[in-house]
Amino acid sequence: ETGVTQSPTHLIKTRGQQVTLRCSSQSGHNTVSWYQQALGQGPQFIFQYYREEENGRGNFPPRFSGLQFPNYSSELNVNALELDDSALYLCASSRRFSGGGETQYFGPGTRLLVL
Amino acid sequence: GESVGLHLPTLSVQEGDNSIINCAYSNSASDYFIWYKQESGKGPQFIIDIRSNMDKRQGQRVTVLLNKTVKHLSLQIAATQPGDSAVYFCAENTEGGSYIPTFGRGTSLIVHP
Numbered sequence: 001e002t003g004v005t006q007s008p009t010h011l012i013k014t015r016g017q018q019v020t021l022r023c024s025s026q027s028g029h030n031t032v033s034w035y036q037q038a039l040g041q042g043p044q045f046i047f048q049y050y051r052e053e054e055n056g057r058g059n060f061p062p063r064f065s066g067l068q069f070p071n072y073s074s075e076l077n078v079n080a081l082e083l084d085d086s087a088l089y090l091c092a093s094s095r096r097f098s099g100g101g102e103t104q105y106f107g108p109g110t111r112l113l114v115l
Numbered sequence: 116g117e118s119v120g121l122h123l124p125t126l127s128v129q130e131g132d133n134s135i136i137n138c139a140y141s142n143s144a145s146d147y148f149i150w151y152k153q154e155s156g157k158g159p160q161f162i163i164d165i166r167s168n169m170d171k172r173q174g175q176r177v178t179v180l181l182n183k184t185v186k187h188l189s190l191q192i193a194a195t196q197p198g199d200s201a202v203y204f205c206a207e208n209t210e211g212g213s214y215i216p217t218f219g220r221g222t223s224l225i226v227h228p
Contacts, residue, residue, distance in 0.1 A: 002160070002161075035218075040220075041220060042218035042220050043159065043218050044218075045215050045217070090158050090159070096214070102214045103149065104149075104161070104214075104216065105161060106159045106161075107158050108156075108157055109158045
């Protein structure tokens, strides 16, 4: 296990609703990234948070927003849900350090179904 | 745009055989590559990584080879086991201070007992 936890594990919402997904990062990690993974596809980067600030964003509309808290846990919020938002949402934590890459460790994901 | 991709979407092997999963990348500035394994219903699991200043790196039963000349990456799994059945993703890290790996679609490895 990676030590990264996500909640809830599964969620069903209807179109137009709002959803909040949560992630607890691995101990000692200061960076959290969120990904959307559609069925049969690779994870697509949504955004990344480092020390409570957004530190990069993928090609997702503003209705996808996030937060990182002082304990480095994070939330992903999606407003005005659309059917195409149905996917597995993955959180990955990592420890940023100077002069090197950072390995990301993924949580088990939250499966979101929008009806 | 530049992308990461995989040559084969599905690879079927017999238990005990060696498996080779290939990946092509097009961003010559990428300097860090990672292989992930994703089992059904789970998040991607880190397997092994390699930096662009290396050609080869070995782990337990796995070896990653990097050929920067042709921008090709491969994952070799020795003595493949049924538990190795999963989707394997290669990912490259973008440049700059933010390490944000770009994932390809993945290769499904099926190991027959």
